[in-house]
Amino acid sequence: MQHRPHTTVVLAMSADGKIADFRRSPARFGSKTDKAHLEKQIAASDAVLFGANTLRAYGTTLTVSNPQLLQQRIQAGKPSQPIHIVITHTAHLNPELRFFQQPVSRWLITTKTGALFWQNRPEFERILGLETATEKIDIAVALQHLLTLDIAKLAVLGGGELIASMLELELIDELWLTVCPLILGGASAPTPVEGRGFLSQVAPQLQLMEVRTFEQEVFLNYRIRR
Template structure:
């Protein structure tokens, strides 16, 4: 897979990758693992993970699956090596509380694991469980200063970051204009439910200031529609 050059920026290029039902749900009302997409979508997701230097997801996403998606396809591994990347990108979980279950399979996967948390959340974790812990000062968490945080990832060598949810984390990064492109797969089912999670949660955006997107490509594979959007910069950044 051809990878565009990394923009000259102090922040990583962030790509959101999600699958959702036709009615815009990323899981059902029980908020468990969403396994309704196809093998084609899983391959698409793995390709996006393989393109990244780091993968970021929220604690709720990890809690639902207990695991993360590593790069397994030989051709994708070969491409990473040709680009000078390690076999596996960093797999970073955002958990302000740090309340995660060390028995999850995630902690036995052969991937470099990172934790993004508070000083309190970093307590009791060791280097075998998390090879790196980004402990964010309290002043940077009220609200979370995502440009500053992402700059720490960029300084650690992560030029490309894949964002895999959940909706609360996505809303946080959209609030700070830190997402550059979106791959979203629309799957042929209806989940419904007022409490079922959506791609963007949180307080929401008023129409006047909602992030605007530009459709870059669309493709239909079986019953699924693969959409690729660019996130337009806000008007204050020149549009």
């Protein structure tokens, strides 16, 4: 039995596997159907997790607004919105971001140093300042801690560095990837998994669970094979 939440990566990407253009602009190329799909995955989760660069790019987070999804959460005894968790080593975030005015419960996972600025401030309801020797977050320990706080199902929304770190530590269970009908190109354009990369003989292996197509988009659900 794993002592961490069930984790699902949810991302939209171009046909050539980019999650943003070479300027790292906010990726808004997904359709209304893709946005609804993302909202459904968020609504099914106890919390969503994303890195600081993802937050900086968008300035906001996606909240659950579909009345049916809201009703399902309330009937299940859950709050109307999942918890939105930012994970960042430095916690250098602009308090003026619209994210901090959105009607969601916000948590911060950071280092002891990263937590200093945000203590005794109203922006984050809970700050998990993890003590480590290297001033780097131990993601495995962080997820174990989330499970003790009743986070059993976690949606991971990016970015590529965070997902790479979690894959390397075998902390991802499944992925939902939406393939959108455009090509972004660019050697510096970010992909779903950044980091150092994996050699083919030790790369994480996937099992295709579901394929959906709607108009010009393809929705792929993979499970990580252990």
